Amino acid sequence: VQLVESGGGTVQSGESLRLSCTASGSTSADYAIAWFRQAPGKAREGVACINKSGKTYSAASVKSRFTMARDSAKNTVYLQMSRLKPDDTAVYYCATDTHAECSVVDSTPIPYGMAYWGKGTLVTVLS
Secondary structure, three states, X not given: OEEEEEOOEEEEOOOOEEEEEEEEOOOXXXXXXXXXXXXXXXXXXXXXXXXXXXXXXXXOOOOOOEEEEXXXXXXXXXXXXXXXXXXXXXXXXXXXXOOOOOOEEOOEEOOOOOOEEOOOEEEEEEO
């Protein structure tokens, strides 16, 4: 499975961005796909996840602002980010452990066990 993220960029605080994660080499519709992010000098943290049936999970820090969706025909999942804040600045990665269900704790995806990762896309939010 190869995952490729796109859609990152530089925006002002309060603006929106939509990230895409496109899978190749396998049918991503069979898998849960999660988003993680890593800010400079900080540990990687879980952001959101969508399972095979379309149920989504989001970390508390983004719950009311970020949503996920899946387009199975395009083998792509999306992370719609609204009301962005400077604290959202990070490299965003999509990943999968090829399971149908999301691996989460308190609705937050956990990175352990993720077998496949994209290379990331940078999101910068200016204040």
